[in-house]
Amino acid sequence: MQKEHNLSKNQKIIFDLIDKSGGPMKAYSILFNVQKKGIKAPLQVYRALDKLVEIGKIHKIESRNAFIACQNSSCQISKATAFSICESCENVSEISNSKLSKYLSNFSDNSGMKYSKYNLEFFGLCKKCKSK
Amino acid sequence: MQKEHNLSKNQKIIFDLIDKSGGPMKAYSILFNVQKKGIKAPLQVYRALDKLVEIGKIHKIESRNAFIACQNSSCQISKATAFSICESCENVSEISNSKLSKYLSNFSDNSGMKYSKYNLEFFGLCKKCKSK
DNA sequence: AACGTTATGTAATAATATAACATTTATAAG
C-alpha cells in the first residue's frame, strides 16, 4: 500500500496535467499550460516537479529533460526506474519488469559502493517507427 | 579493434582536458579551461563534445549534464553505458561488467520495441563517503 | 585544381534551472 500524499494546489494542477498528457512533458511546456491556472513562474513549476519526483508520482527522463507520470502503481518511490525511449517519435514508456528490477536492485560490483538507486534508459525504435 | 579517429584540433584539446581531469566535466567548465587555447564560444565546446560522444571517446552523464572520458577501451561506441555515481562527493566511474552489459544488451520485453542502446546510472555512496 | 565533407569562428538567443527573499497556508503539539 502506497502512502497517501495529499498534493498541494500547485502540485495537483501540475500532476494532473502531466498525467493526462500520457507522455513526457517539459518544464516550460508545463508552465505554458498552467498559466491560465495562475502558475506564472518557472520556479513554481520546478518546486512542484521536485516534490512530485520525491514522492514518486512522476519521474524525470534525464536524457530528455522531461517528466512523466509514474505508470507503475507499485513503484518504489523512484528508487528503481527504467524507461524505453523511441528515438524517432520520442514516445516514452516506463518498463515494469520484475526480473529486470530485481537484477538491477541486487546488482553489486567490487567497487565498494552501495547502490541505493538506479535509472535506466533504453533507446531504439518503437513498433510504429520501425515499420516506416 | 577500434577504428582510429583522427581528432581535430578542438576535439583533441577538449578530449585531453576531460581525460586528464579523471572525472566528469561540465561544458562551461571545459569552456573556461580552454579559453587560453583559443576556444572562446560555447558552440565550439558543444560541437567537439557532440563528436567525441558520437565516436565513443567520451560519455555524457545525463543526470549531471557532464562529460567523462571513456574508461573502457572496448566500449562499443556508447551503445551500452553504465555508471556509478556517488551522491555525496559526485565521483563518477564507468562500470565495466560483462555480465551486466550482456544482460542489458540482450534485454527485450513484449513492447515490440527493438533496443539498440542503453544508459544506466547507479546512485549511492562511495566507500569514502559511506564511512564518514 | 575542383569538389564535397568536416571543422571552425562568431554573435545572438533559446531552453533549462536555481538563488534569494517575503509571505501564506497547513500540520501538529500543548
Added chain:
DNA sequence: CTTATAAATGTTATATTATTACATAACGTT
C-alpha cells in the same frame, strides 16, 4: 484554540545549459 513549526506559495532576478544561423577555412578525395 493558539502557538510553533514545517511546507508551500509568490515574485523578481539570475545562473546554467544548449542551439540557431550564417560565414569561412581546412581536409580528403579524385
